[in-house]
Amino acid sequence: MDPKGSIDDSNCDNRLYIGNLDLRITEAALLKMFSPYGKIVSEDFLWQTRGPKRGEPRGFAFLQYSTKEEAILAKEKMHGRLACGRPLVVRLASERHALEVADSSTTKAVGEGHKLHLTGGGMGQSSRGAKIAAIKKKLKSLEEDNSMNKKQKQSDNIS
Known part of the structure; x- marks a missing residue:
């Protein structure tokens, strides 16, 4: 973020979305899995804030590396890798935005459930x-x- 509080798009290329996380995976475990691929400068592990599941993990997180190359390497090495029996979904945060745009303009939703999960689309x-x-x-x-x-x-x- 910049000092004015808006999102700095220049760091979006260094930022990874990690989804399909098993609820048993902790912040420490996530950092340990992804640290071999570069210097992690920030981590956002998302938690439920309301309702009966308050305080439980939401099943996804964001990691930001110091360089775009490190983020790309981590994405290539970790996407699809099993963690607690579930394949990780790892994308650059900027790609997540691109998927939202693609989902809103396509009608072939069948067979693309992973994209719908990421966007929460109405389809x-x-x-x-x-x-x-x-x-x-x-x-x-x-x-x-x-x-x-x-x-x-x-x-x-x-x-």
């Missing part, structure tokens, strides 16, 4: 409905195939 409900419809259609197709196979086996046994 989540229609995407969920489309996914449920596709699953139901697939199940119906499998059931029809299964019943046809049973009929075929019965006719083969009779012959």
